[in-house]
Amino acid sequence: xxxxxxxxxxxxxxxxxxxxxxxxxxxxxxxxxxxxxxxxxxxxxxxxxxxxxxxxxxxxxxxxxxxxxxxxxxxxxxxxxxxxxxxxxxxxxxxxxxxxxxxxxxxxxxxxxxxxxxxxxxxxxxxxxxxxxxxxxxxxxxxxxxxxxxxxxxxxxxxxxxxxxxxxxxxxxxxxxxxxxxxxxxxxxxxxxxxxxxxxxxxxxxxxxxxxxxxxxxxxxxxxxxxxxxxxxxxxxxxxxxxxxxxxxxxxxxxxxxxxxxxxxxxxxxxxxxxxxxxxxxxxxxxxxxxxxxxxxxxxxxxxxxxxxxxxxxxxxxxxxxxxxxxxxxxxxxxxxxxxxxxxxxxxxxxxxxxxxxxxxxxxxxxxxxxxxxxxxxxxxxxxxxxxxxxxxxxxxxxxxxxxxxxxxxxxxxxx
Numbered sequence: 183x184x185x186x187x188x189x190x191x192x193x194x195x196x197x198x199x200x201x202x203x204x205x206x207x208x209x210x211x212x213x214x215x216x217x218x219x220x221x222x223x224x225x226x227x228x229x230x231x232x233x234x235x236x237x238x239x240x241x242x243x244x245x246x247x248x249x250x251x252x253x254x255x256x257x258x259x260x261x262x263x264x265x266x267x268x269x270x271x272x273x274x275x276x277x278x279x280x281x282x283x284x285x286x287x288x289x290x291x292x293x294x295x296x297x298x299x300x301x302x303x304x305x306x307x308x309x310x311x312x313x314x315x316x317x318x319x320x321x322x323x324x325x326x327x328x329x330x331x332x333x334x335x336x337x338x339x340x341x342x343x344x345x346x347x348x349x350x351x352x353x354x355x356x357x358x359x360x361x362x363x364x365x366x367x368x369x370x371x372x373x374x375x376x377x378x379x380x381x382x383x384x385x386x387x388x389x390x391x392x393x394x395x396x397x398x399x400x401x402x403x404x405x406x407x408x409x410x411x412x413x414x415x416x417x418x419x420x421x422x423x424x425x426x427x428x429x430x431x432x433x434x435x436x437x438x439x440x441x442x443x444x445x446x447x448x449x450x451x452x453x454x455x456x457x458x459x460x461x462x463x464x465x466x467x468x469x470x471x472x473x474x475x476x477x478x479x480x481x482x483x484x485x486x487x488x489x490x491x492x493x494x495x496x497x498x499x500x501x502x503x504x505x506x507x508x509x510x511x512x513x514x515x516x517x518x519x520x521x522x523x524x525x526x527x528x529x530x531x532x533x534x535x536x537x538x539x540x541x542x543x544x545x546x547x548x549x550x551x552x553x554x555x556x557x558x559x560x561x562x563x564x565x566x567x568x569x570x571x572x573x574x575x576x577x578x579x580x581x582x583x584x585x586x587x588x589x590x591x592x593x594x595x596x597x598x
Contacts (some may be wrong), residue, residue: 183308188577194310197517199294201312201335205290208331210314212290215271221256223274224263228469228495235297237264264296268313269469269492269508276317276329276506277499286318292513306514313489315508317496322438325473325491326445326511332477332487333446333456335511339481339520344486345456348366348442348475349463351490353427353435357461360428361406362399376464383407418443418455426461442473468494473507481519487511530557531594532574534586537562547585547592571597 186194202212218239225233238260241352244252252258265271268291271342276287291313299305314331315330316324329346336344354375355368361452374389376480377598378560382387387404391397404430416422423436450456465474465488474490489509496504535544559579575597583592 183305192578193520194517195522197339197513198256198312200328200338201511201513202290202292202339204335204338205331207315208288208327208334210288210290210331210403212292213272213275214293215265215268215275215291217294217296218262219265219271219274221260221263223499224266225271226498228498229266229270230268231466232297235299236266237296237298239263266297267295268293268311268510269315269495272313272315272493272508273506274499275278276496280500285327286316287318289313289315310513311512313508313512315506317504317506318508320505322442322445322473322492323441324505325475326449327443328489328507329446329457329475330449331507332511336477336486338359338480339516341481341486341516341519343481344477345458346437346475347458347460347463347478347485348473348534349460350435350473351438352472353439353461353468354464355432356432356435358399359565360430361402362396363403364396367393367396367399372464373466375462376461376466408417418457418459423459426459430516432521438511439473465490475509477509477511479519484515485512486515486519503588528592529555531582532557532559532561532571532579532581532597533585533592534561534563534567534570534582536587538588539585539589543589544585547589551592 185395203449215273221238225234227233229236238256239262240249240259241261249259260512274548276283277442291311291312294308295311299307301307306473311539316327333344333346336342354372358368358371370393374386374393377389378386380517383404387400390400390403416425420436420440423432423439423524439459443457446457447453462477463474465476469492470490471493472491474488476488478487479486487510489505490506493503493505496506529551533544533547534550544560549560557576557579559574559577561570561574563584574582580597581594582597583594585592
């Protein structure tokens with residue numbers, strides 16, 4: 183968990199304002215949910231490994247004897263917890279407020295989440311998530327809207343050229359079934375496949391055999407990974423998808439993915455489809471039921487966001503099934519890639535004043551500049567004025583003026 187200094191906070195808010203503006207332009211509405219949710223909801227088996235990383239809140243009123251008696255039972259010790267993502271709270275929100283929402287609801291949710299991670303570069307215990315979700319639409323239009331809006335937001339941040347890696351959990355299930363993996367084996371097999379980028383085909387094949395997966399299935403998967411492939415470029419479409427899968431892929435699933443690509447291209451106003459089919463894209467959350475995707479950019483080797491369809495989650499809270507799909511931008515990663523630019527819409531001025539300048543004079547000068555649209559900071563003159571100016575420039579100020587007692591019109595000078 184970190185303190186955010188003023189210059190960093192200003193940059194974060196600029197990035198958020200761009201994202202919010204683009205998402206609102208695409209018809210999404212912002213909501214807010216509490217940072218605390220019921221323990222049972224956060225540990226309902228739908229959050230994957232994140233459930234193990236959640237921060238739990240001790241029940242009120244427990245004495246020492248009660249704590250000792252429940253020491254081995256987290257559910258007895260805690261009844262609340264800090265949210266580890268924004269999707270579980272959104273499902274609860276929708277179930278609680280459905281009567282006041284449109285049939286197809288497009289939400290924006292931006293806020294901090296908490297996970298008991300092992301701190302390291304780029305991985306924090308408190309971080310901001312930036313989500314858009316569509317509930318009530320089971321068509322591929324929902325996926326296309328999410329991708330177009332997210333690509334638009336990334337473009338607006340100056341990161342043109344982003345693409346979306348896409349797969350479908352149903353395609354994964356079909357592929358594993360075609361290799362001979364049983365339904366019971368699939369969760370563990372998916373965990374291993376998700377490591378393909380890190381440990382390579384040989385590592386995946388070896389780990390599948392160590393997991394006691396059936397030898398024939400592991401061999402079939404290994405042979406598929408080692409199959410001869412041409413290096414020709416194949417744009418997103420039916421040929422690319424079928425080429426990346428074993429023979430006999432279900433036509434309806436292939437057509438579903440092709441349709442999403444065509445819709446995204448139309449929404450982007452371009453002939454090239456900014457999607458890449460990845461048959462080994464897994465995404466670890468256990469609640470995904472259909473399409474899954476990740477945002478990629480050529481400047482970095484890691485994803486900048488992702489999401490998928492989770493049609494089964496809301497029904498757990500509502501008692502009836504509601505289709506839902508979401509896309510989460512990796513806000514912390516995006517912020518690190520955005521250039522630190524001064525706000526060009528308003529002048530930022532530092533007024534350096536002598537100690538004998540009357541307060542009413544300082545306030546009058548400051549008010550006049552603010553009325554003209556400037557941002558203004560008052561600073562008493564120090565012995566080292568150069569250091570004061572350098573600090574002000576680092577804080578985003580663009581001009582300064584000196585104020586003496588009885589001064590008339592101020593002369594603004596650039597801070598550069």
